[in-house]
Structures are given as C-alpha cells and as structure tokens.
Amino acid sequence: MIDYHVHSHHSCDAYSTMASIAEAAHRTGLQGFAFTDHLEWIPEDEATGFLNFEAYFAELRALQAQWNGTLEVLAGIEIGNPHLFSEQVRTALSAWPWDYVLGSTHWADNIPGWLPVAFDDGIEVAYERYFRELLILAREGEFDVMAHFDLVRRDSWAQLQQTLPIEDYAGVVDAVLESVIARGKGLEINTSPLSRGLAEPCPGLNVLRRYRALGGEILVFGSDAHKPERVGQHFEQARLLAKEAGFSHLAHYRERQIVGWEPL
Ligand SMILES: [Zn+2]
Ligand SMILES: [Zn+2]
Numbered sequence: 001m002i003d004y005h006v007h008s009h010h011s012c013d014a015y016s017t018m019a020s021i022a023e024a025a026h027r028t029g030l031q032g033f034a035f036t037d038h039l040e041w042i043p044e045d046e047a048t049g050f051l052n053f054e055a056y057f058a059e060l061r062a063l064q065a066q067w068n069g070t071l072e073v074l075a076g077i078e079i080g081n082p083h084l085f086s087e088q089v090r091t092a093l094s095a096w097p098w099d100y101v102l103g104s105t106h107w108a109d110n111i112p113g114w115l116p117v118a119f120d121d122g123i124e125v126a127y128e129r130y131f132r133e134l135l136i137l138a139r140e141g142e143f144d145v146m147a148h149f150d151l152v153r154r155d156s157w158a159q160l161q162q163t164l165p166i167e168d169y170a171g172v173v174d175a176v177l178e179s180v181i182a183r184g185k186g187l188e189i190n191t192s193p194l195s196r197g198l199a200e201p202c203p204g205l206n207v208l209r210r211y212r213a214l215g216g217e218i219l220v221f222g223s224d225a226h227k228p229e230r231v232g233q234h235f236e237q238a239r240l241l242a243k244e245a246g247f248s249h250l251a252h253y254r255e256r257q258i259v260g261w262e263p264l
Contacts, residue, residue: 001239001262002072002252003033003232004100004188005147005222010037010059012050014226018059022067024228031262032072033231034100034253035060036147036222040080041088042107047080053096074254076100081107081133083141093142100253102188102222103143105151108133113155127152127164131172138179144256145220146180148190149203157198166206177211186218186251187211189242191234192225201238208245218251218258239264 007014008021018035025033037056038047057075064073075098082089082103093101108129111118118126130152138146148154153163166173180187190202203211208219221238225231242250242264249261 001221001232001235001250002031002074003223003225003235004074004076004145004220004253005036005078005102005190005224006033006231007037007078007224007226008035010035010051010056011226012038012047016228018063020228021225021231022063022071022073024231026067026071028232030071030232032074034074034076036076036078036100036102038080039077039092040106041085042081042110045080045107045112053092057096074099076102078102078104078147079143080104081137081141082143083136083139086140086142089142097255099255101142101144101256102147103137103141103145103185104147105130105134105137113152114158116159118155119159123156123160123162123164126156127169131169131176135172135176135179138176138183138185143185144253145186145188145218147188147222148192148224149176149187149207151190151202154193154196154198154202157193157196163198166204173207173210174214177207177214177216181211181214181216184218186220187216188220188222189238190222190224191238192223192230194234194237195230201234201241205241205245208241208247212246217247219247220251220253
C-alpha cells in the first residue's frame, strides 16, 4: 500500500526530515508514500510562503535515488483552498514535476476551520460553512484527490468533543461527490481522526458507500502523518472500511496520472 498524505519539515507544522519518514515507511512495510507538504496563499495562514520548492525537490530527489527500487517516494503537495487561487495554483503546478496533488478546505469563508473561532456561531453554522466551501473546491478547484472529505468532523471533535451526523448534510455531500466523480478526481480515506478519538476516518462508511453508489471509483489512503511513527497508521482499518463500502482497488498515481490499480 501507498500512503498518499505525509508531511515533512517542508510543512510549517511538521519537523521530520524526509529521510526519517522514508525509513519509517519502509519499516511499516509500505510500498511507497507521497510527501504532501502544505501550500497555502491565505495571508493569515502560517503555511503561506513557507514551502521552498527548490529545497523540497533537492531533498526529495536525493531520497528517491537512495531508495530506488525499494520504496516509491512520490512528489506530492497539499494545496489549501485551490479554488481561491487558481492563477497561483497553475503556476506552482506547471513549474514543478508533481506526482500527486491533494485539494483541501482548511479555511471556510475566510475562517480557519481548526481554530475555536470556527465554532463561535455554533457547530451547525461551522458545518454548513465548511460544506459550502467544500462544494466550491469540488466544482472549481484544481487537484487530483480531495483531502479529508469531512474535516469539519475532526475539527469539531477537537474543539467541542462533538460531531454532527453526516446524514444531515446528504444534499451537499451528494453534490460534492457528483462533482468529484464527474471531474475524474478521487477521494482519500484520511485515517488521522482514528488517532484523535474518533471512531471513523474522514470520510466514514456512509460517505464512502454513497461515493461508490454514485459511481465513484478513485480511492487512496492517507495517514496525514506529521511524524514518522504515524506513516501508514490505521491502514488495515481503512482497507476493511473500503471493502465494506464496495471498493476492490486503490488508485496508484504518478506524474498526476493514475498508472495502476492495487487490489485491496
Ligand atoms: Zn489538510
Ligand atoms: Zn495534511
């Protein structure tokens, strides 16, 4: 299996060298992984301006040479709110040889979803605001795979120890999934909520079933690891969940194309 969501010290909120992550991924028995360091442009976001593309690719190329034939190391990126910065996204994606692009909704209506302020007007308002922004990402954003579909669940759990049933948002959930499918994009099962006290990853079984029922096929796993020991974490649970939802394969990306399908 490949972990399609890993942060190194090229992200402002992670501190591990790329080499230490590769060693951990190899120890875990992964076939490979993608670095997906943060790329943001919202001025108030501490990730904005942090990523140095030259340094990222220099360290990555050395690692790829070192692990060649043993571990697949992919050049990925996690772009925050790409629908708001289409010109900057185009420039960054054409200037560097990316293997894989995650699209994320970290901010919703210019409010940072992971901070207490997101819940100042109540949990329902936060969920509605999040899914409104996610729908714009799904319809207009440039990415390969949508990251952490219902991230607002992880955030509301962190802030309030509370989540709302995803079934209350069935209309917008369907609209997002339909856009993802129609545009040939994919979903990840983000396993990080399982390390934070939530019973289900992002997304959980009901969204995955709905994605499959609407014709969704493109699925990957991502740990969202910010430390080496978290790489590939909870992938067995993700595998069982994906199978239960009706999936039989995971997509394998390289050079921003699906180059193969790995059986679950
Ligand atoms: Zn994210
Ligand atoms: Zn991430």
